[in-house]
Amino acid sequence: MSNVAALSFPLSPDVQAALAEWLRHLGSERRLSPRTLVAYERDTRQFLAFLATHRGEPPALAGLADLTPADLRAFLSERRQHEIGNRTLMRQLAGLRSFARFLERTERGEAAAFTTVRGPRITRTLPKPLPVNAARAVTDADLRAGEDKPQWVLMRDAAVLSLLYGCGLRIGEALSIPRKDAPIDGRDSVTVVGKGNKMRSVPVLPQVSRAIADYLALCPYPLPPDEPMFRGAKGGPLSPRIVQLAMQTLRGALGLPASATPHALRHSFATHLLGRGGDLRAIQELLGHASLSTTQGYTKVDAARLMAAFDAAHPRARAR
Structure with missing residues (x-):
């Protein structure tokens, strides 16, 4: 049916x-x-x-x-x-x-x-983060400078992707931020509404703030304080599909796999923090996970990456 x-x-x-x-x-x-x-x-x-x-x-x-x-x-x-x-x-x-x-x-x-009744088994797939250099590259508006698109659109896409990677936001969380809460002009955090309407405050890097400020300076549409700050080509709220298409273009330019989606930037945020010694509990709060077990999936990702590097580089590993 x-x-x-x-x-x-x-x-x-x-x-x-x-x-x-x-x-x-x-x-x-x-x-x-x-x-x-x-x-x-x-x-x-x-x-x-x-x-x-x-x-x-x-x-x-x-x-x-x-x-x-x-x-x-x-x-x-x-x-x-x-x-x-x-x-x-x-x-x-x-x-x-x-x-x-x-x-x-x-x-x-x-x-x-x-x-x-027992439910069907689900094969759990681990998150697939982007390499650090690739994650940084997709947030650079200059990478798409040759496209036939207005500069404000390219800056907008870069600002959204910067929020996903720099703050670990879900795409819906980023696109729902109202203009009045834009983390610019010295504001170093942003409050977002996550799953279950739970609110959390996330730190914002200066690079992310600059990307948002650059977009806002170029956006040709009026931005009422209580409405989403990211706008589509015709002035309405930006659709997640547009961000997905922008990421698809960047995948082609950078030679990235199909797993390099906007949501993969959120995975990359968590995995890269863990790789630098970030605390698991703190990352749980930043991501807005209700359960620590959800966040612990990223430890497996990082462990898998470390084992791959071990197998590739360690002399005893090559002798196995």
């Missing part, structure tokens, strides 16, 4: 009320992002639409308590037939389990089947 069809699928009144209350709970108390809430609602509606076909009748709350592990496995199997990957299936299963726990806590019934 398509995403549009899933969202428009009619639900029984009791299921509709429970779903709406659950989403409000996730948004207000769990502070999940709007994007996550949309995904959870779509996934849950998709599952309920599947049940209507699978069981031959629209599901009601009372019927959810009668679900079996076989019903869940049938749903996952049906999704796989649509070439849905394991990571998406894990997200769908996580959302359904959250909904089931909510139903139990609010005494709307039990749905034990959700906790008994």
Whole structure:
């Protein structure tokens, strides 16, 4: 079933009320992002639409308590037939389990089947940071001087990429910074809103501040204080897709692999700090990771890089 069809699928009144209350709970108390809430609602509606076909009748709350592990496995199997990957299936299963726990806590019934089905295995891929020289190069506006683009656009792209690498920001965090919070004129930090609407303050290097100031001096559009400071070619808020395309151009110019994305600059920020002896807890705070285990993934990246250098250079390694 398509995403549009899933969202428009009619639900029984009791299921509709429970779903709406659950989403409000996730948004207000769990502070999940709007994007996550949309995904959870779509996934849950998709599952309920599947049940209507699978069981031959629209599901009601009372019927959810009668679900079996076989019903869940049938749903996952049906999704796989649509070439849905394991990571998406894990997200769908996580959302359904959250909904089931909510139903139990609010005494709307039990749905034990959700906790008994094991999710698909996910092969965890390590972040792929850029080499230091390449990460520096992509933040240099002069590298694209020959392109048929206005100078303010080239300076804008360089400023955004400087924020991603120099501060370790997610692309959405960088593009949502309002003009009034621009880290210029001696302001050496910037406050960003991360996942779950959690705010954090991140130090800003002088080079990053200069890149932003250079862009702001050239931007031809008015920048209201409370609106995003990065603007698109027609004056609206800058789209993440434009930044991705700029990075794609830089990949070609520098001969970088497809893994060199805007988000890879955030990985590079963390990995390069660790390589210089940065404290893992401090890097966790800078990145806005809720769990230290997420940040610890970068230690594996750095260890892998060190082992590669060891194997290439150490005399005993070459003798193995």
